[in-house]
Amino acid sequence: MIDKKEVVLxxxxxxxxxxxxxxxxxxxxxxxxxxxxxxxxxxxxxxGCGKSLTSLAIMGLLPKNAQRTAxxxxxxxxxxxxxxxxxxxxxxGNRMAMIFQEPMTSLNPSFTIENQLLxxxxxxxxxSKADARNQVIEMLELVGIKPAEPRLRQYPHQLSGxxxxxxxxxxxxxxxPDLIIADEPTTxxxxxxxxxxxxxxxxxxxxxxxxxLFITHDMGVVANIADRVAVMYAGQIVEEGPVSEIFxxxxxxxxxxxxxxxxxxxxxxxxxxxxxxxxxxxxxxxxFKSCRFGGRWDENYKENFKPCRLTEMPNSRRSYEVNLNxxxxxxxxxxxxLHLSEHSLLEGSG
Amino acid sequence: xxxxxxLTRSQQTAEEILEPTxxxxxxxxxxxxxxxxxxxxxxxxxxxxxxxxxxxxxHDPYDQDxxxxxxxxxxxDKKTDALYALGTDKVGRDYLSRLIYGAQISLLIGFLxxxxxxxxxxxxxxxxxxxxxxxxMVVNFIINTRLAMPVFLVAMAAVVAFGASIHVVIMVxxxxxxxxxxxxxxxxxxxxxxxxxVTAARAIGCSTPYIxxxxxxxxxxxxxxxxxxxxxxxxxxxxxALSFLGFGVQxxxxxxxxxxNEGREYMFFSPWLLALPGTxxxxxxxxxxxxxxxxxxxxxxxxx
Amino acid sequence: MSDTMIYGYDLVKExxxxxxxxxxxxxLRAVGGVTLQVNKxxxxxxxxxxGCGKTTLARLILGxxxxxxxxxxxxxxxxxxxxxxERAKTIQPIFQDPYSSLNxxxxxxxxxxLPLRIQRDRESHSxxxxxxxxxxxxxxxxxxxxxxxxxxxxxQRQRVAIARALITRPAVVVCDEPTSALDVSVxxxxxxxxxxxxxxxxxxxxxxxxxxxxVQHMATRVAVMYFGHIVExxxxxxxxERPKHxxxxxxxxxxxxxxxxxxxxxxxx
Numbered sequence: 001m002i003d004k005k006e007v008v009l010x011x012x013x014x015x016x017x018x019x020x021x022x023x024x025x026x027x028x029x030x031x032x033x034x035x036x037x038x039x040x041x042x043x044x045x046x047x048g049c050g051k052s053l054t055s056l057a058i059m060g061l062l063p064k065n066a067q068r069t070a071x072x073x074x075x076x077x078x079x080x081x082x083x084x085x086x087x088x089x090x091x092x093g094n095r096m097a098m099i100f101q102e103p104m105t106s107l108n109p110s111f112t113i114e115n116q117l118l119x120x121x122x123x124x125x126x127x128s129k130a131d132a133r134n135q136v137i138e139m140l141e142l143v144g145i146k147p148a149e150p151r152l153r154q155y156p157h158q159l160s161g162x163x164x165x166x167x168x169x170x171x172x173x174x175x176x177p178d179l180i181i182a183d184e185p186t187t188x189x190x191x192x193x194x195x196x197x198x199x200x201x202x203x204x205x206x207x208x209x210x211x212x213l214f215i216t217h218d219m220g221v222v223a224n225i226a227d228r229v230a231v232m233y234a235g236q237i238v239e240e241g242p243v244s245e246i247f248x249x250x251x252x253x254x255x256x257x258x259x260x261x262x263x264x265x266x267x268x269x270x271x272x273x274x275x276x277x278x279x280x281x282x283x284x285x286x287x288f289k290s291c292r293f294g295g296r297w298d299e300n301y302k303e304n305f306k307p308c309r310l311t312e313m314p315n316s317r318r319s320y321e322v323n324l325n326x327x328x329x330x331x332x333x334x335x336x337x338l339h340l341s342e343h344s345l346l347e348g349s350g
Numbered sequence: 351x352x353x354x355x356x357l358t359r360s361q362q363t364a365e366e367i368l369e370p371t372x373x374x375x376x377x378x379x380x381x382x383x384x385x386x387x388x389x390x391x392x393x394x395x396x397x398x399x400x401x402x403x404x405x406x407x408x409h410d411p412y413d414q415d416x417x418x419x420x421x422x423x424x425x426x427d428k429k430t431d432a433l434y435a436l437g438t439d440k441v442g443r444d445y446l447s448r449l450i451y452g453a454q455i456s457l458l459i460g461f462l463x464x465x466x467x468x469x470x471x472x473x474x475x476x477x478x479x480x481x482x483x484x485x486x487m488v489v490n491f492i493i494n495t496r497l498a499m500p501v502f503l504v505a506m507a508a509v510v511a512f513g514a515s516i517h518v519v520i521m522v523x524x525x526x527x528x529x530x531x532x533x534x535x536x537x538x539x540x541x542x543x544x545x546x547x548v549t550a551a552r553a554i555g556c557s558t559p560y561i562x563x564x565x566x567x568x569x570x571x572x573x574x575x576x577x578x579x580x581x582x583x584x585x586x587x588x589x590x591a592l593s594f595l596g597f598g599v600q601x602x603x604x605x606x607x608x609x610x611n612e613g614r615e616y617m618f619f620s621p622w623l624l625a626l627p628g629t630x631x632x633x634x635x636x637x638x639x640x641x642x643x644x645x646x647x648x649x650x651x652x653x654x
Numbered sequence: 655m656s657d658t659m660i661y662g663y664d665l666v667k668e669x670x671x672x673x674x675x676x677x678x679x680x681x682l683r684a685v686g687g688v689t690l691q692v693n694k695x696x697x698x699x700x701x702x703x704x705g706c707g708k709t710t711l712a713r714l715i716l717g718x719x720x721x722x723x724x725x726x727x728x729x730x731x732x733x734x735x736x737x738x739x740e741r742a743k744t745i746q747p748i749f750q751d752p753y754s755s756l757n758x759x760x761x762x763x764x765x766x767x768l769p770l771r772i773q774r775d776r777e778s779h780s781x782x783x784x785x786x787x788x789x790x791x792x793x794x795x796x797x798x799x800x801x802x803x804x805x806x807x808x809x810q811r812q813r814v815a816i817a818r819a820l821i822t823r824p825a826v827v828v829c830d831e832p833t834s835a836l837d838v839s840v841x842x843x844x845x846x847x848x849x850x851x852x853x854x855x856x857x858x859x860x861x862x863x864x865x866x867x868x869v870q871h872m873a874t875r876v877a878v879m880y881f882g883h884i885v886e887x888x889x890x891x892x893x894x895e896r897p898k899h900x901x902x903x904x905x906x907x908x909x910x911x912x913x914x915x916x917x918x919x920x921x922x923x
Contacts, residue, residue: 263845273846275842546755
């Protein structure tokens with residue numbers, strides 16, 4: 001259902017290197033992503049896996065010392081890498097918008113809501129101030145801020161966290177962008193507010209047919225909103241596929257481990273232990289030659305593996321991309337990971 | 351593309367790449383910070399000169415010899431006596447020796463002033479920050495009262511009342527330069543008080559004095575040292591200014607400020623009488639400031 | 655019925671907010687009349703949105719702040735009348751952020767020895783042994799004894815915080831969001847550890863969390879707080895199956911289950 005859709009964002013072989021005191025940190029290594037129009041792609045992973053850097057790289061907002069390389073980085077078939085800073089600024093907030101975790105820090109505390117919402121409209125669209133103001137009011141009402149008029153004169157600190165995030169969503173939608181990048185937009189909110197905000201985002205996304213790249217660490221959020229899921233681990237996407245595939249047939253040991261860690265009522269009884277992933281995320285500094293998942297195998301996965309058909313992934317050292325089916329891709333960083341997961345791959349494809 | 355078979359898993363996990371200990375990190379940052387190193391070096395040299403003054407000064411700084419008055423320094427004409435490398439002042443005292451002993455006075459005043467004001471300010475600030483509420487209000491009132499009084503005028507008044515001497519200068523400066531200590535310590539203590547590990551210390555039964563001294567104080571120590579360097583430079587300059595105006599250290603004590611005052615009359619004929627103590631002051635204050643700035647950068651724990 | 659471990663009676667905590675020197679003070683009621691009872695060996699889950707007073711209630715139970723009205727009794731003794739060291743041996747906290755709960759300038763060994771030193775424990779020769787035993791208990795490697803907090807991962811730090819709380823063998827542990835600063839894979843390790851420790855040391859927990867799945871997994875009883883009051887309190891399975899109060903229903907309706915077949919939003923076609 002998704003393949004037929006127009007691709008809004010296409011990222012191919014994106015890498016981000018950051019110089020640190022001990023050498024070069026390969027924060028993100030050769031990742032591929034795409035987001036279709038009207039599609040929600042959730043990128044999940046634990047802290048430090050590179051998911052936030054990926055979003056900043058797409059926006060062109062990486063810290064100065066970070067190096068971005070990509071074979072392809074296209075928004076609506078337009079190469080973002082060739083654009084000048086000025087052209088990029090025209091696209092940001094217009095064709096693609098970003099929603100951050102903490103709206104208090106992304107809204108300017110010394111301007112009113114009206115000023116901040118008018119700015120992108122006046123900048124990107126040729127509108128009279130009155131027209132722009134009407135659009136702002138309309139959009140605020142759409143995100144559930146009713147009545148909108150009195151809110152226009154308020155400052156960000158006068159709003160609650162939920163309201164601020166609504167304002168951010170309104171701001172990101174004002175120019176009707178093709179792509180919204182949302183970086184943990186509901187993590188700082190209470191559960192009830194989180195549910196409201198997510199529901200709002202989904203209904204608006206449907207209405208405007210926007211593509212959303214949604215970054216989160218919360219599997220509950222992913223299961224509830226995603227069309228497709230990309231699981232990131234130590235700077236790589238280890239598994240990518242439709243949400244039902246990822247949750248029902250996880251193939252990569254990391255994804256499986258992650259699923260086992262979450263307390264799911266009914267699945268894990270109170271008397272049982274939660275699953276764990278042993279070991280720690282390796283540090284990906286300099287030429288990282290060993291397996292990223294080394295030492296993190298759950299003993300259960302080492303048993304009974306059988307041979308399996310593989311497709312080699314070119315352009316990379318000893319790593320494999322396995323197509324379980326057309327949409328479900330699993331990425332292994334080394335032979336051993338691959339061999340050890342064969343039985344789960346068979347389960348998944350069978 | 352050929353695939354090399356997988357090697358044995360070398361487990362390069364994060365556990366093996368160990369973060370350095372806080373002390374190692376501090377040491378590394380110190381050796382990367384040039385302004386800190388330069389400041390510390392100059393400061394150490396000046397301190398060494400001051401401490402070793404009796405051994406390195408070629409003459410008694412109080413020894414007058416009118417026959418040798420206003421001798422030129424060595425670069426001025428070759429006839430200069432090698433024993434008086436930097437010449438003599440208007441009453442024939444060896445200028446080099448006076449400069450060396452002047453460093454003693456400046457540093458003494460700097461250290462003692464900062465010691466007194468540091469104790470007062472830190473005590474007030476930490477108490478206000480830790481207890482908050484009424485205590486904080488009272489301390490704030492004291493700080494504001496102190497800020498409303500001009501140091502210089504009060505210092506002059508105190509000199510008039512008690513007579514000018516080095517003791518009066520130290521007491522007045524010490525009792526007046528604590529405001530910045532109090533303000534900074536108060537705000538840092540307030541932040542530190544709410545840290546979880548301070549609450550944890552309370553929960554395991556530590557007494558309030560223990561928490562303030564062992565858990566909070568180490569946290570404020572680096573800021574304390576930074577404020578101390580700023581105030582020390584400040585105190586040294588104030589002393590020089592007071593002495594220059596005749597309200598500070600009195601003749602014949604060799605204070606750089608006083609030497610500037612005494613050299614004033616000969617500004618056009620013997621400019622080194624002004625330039626030398628001026629340079630001394632400049633170097634001392636500069637090195638203290640470099641040291642303080644560097645210290646701040648070195649101890650500033652980077653946000654995670 | 656098992657014995658009562660914590661008994662909080664009609665607890666009220668008000669803060670006065672100064673709005674300036676000459677204006678009258680405003681009263682903020684963080685906890686407005688809470689009565690609760692936790693029996694030995696229970697895990698009481700405390701849920702509610704931010705600002706509902708759950709952290710204030712935790713600090714009242716810990717005896718870190720005096721209540722405006724009401725009282726807290728731990729094993730029949732009023733916590734605010736208990737001597738500092740007695741209190742420390744009875745009840746201990748575990749905090750949310752393992753990065754700020756450990757003093758960065760002290761080694762793990764000295765952080766863990768501190769409770770023993772403060773208690774003026776007589777057998778000082780056995781301190782190190784006991785610290786090392788506790789490190790074993792919470793799953794910390796022995797080599798970490800001489801390491802500093804910044805050399806440890808978030809999960810390891812939280813283990814240190816747990817070890818510090820447990821070294822004096824308290825009866826009650828108050829966990830304030832013990833895993834919300836951690837990644838899910840670490841969260842599961844810490845939750846498993848807390849479960850094991852509870853059985854091994856016969857602990858009673860008060861568990862504060864905004865993560866309802868965690869509470870459902872850990873707690874034997876759940877209390878729902880709303881604007882300073884406990885609006886509903888029930889055994890975990892009963893509360894999650896048959897919530898009575900409107901707010902509880904709303905809260906449970908907002909849970910996002912990590913299962914794409916159980917979405918709570920109306921999915922587009």
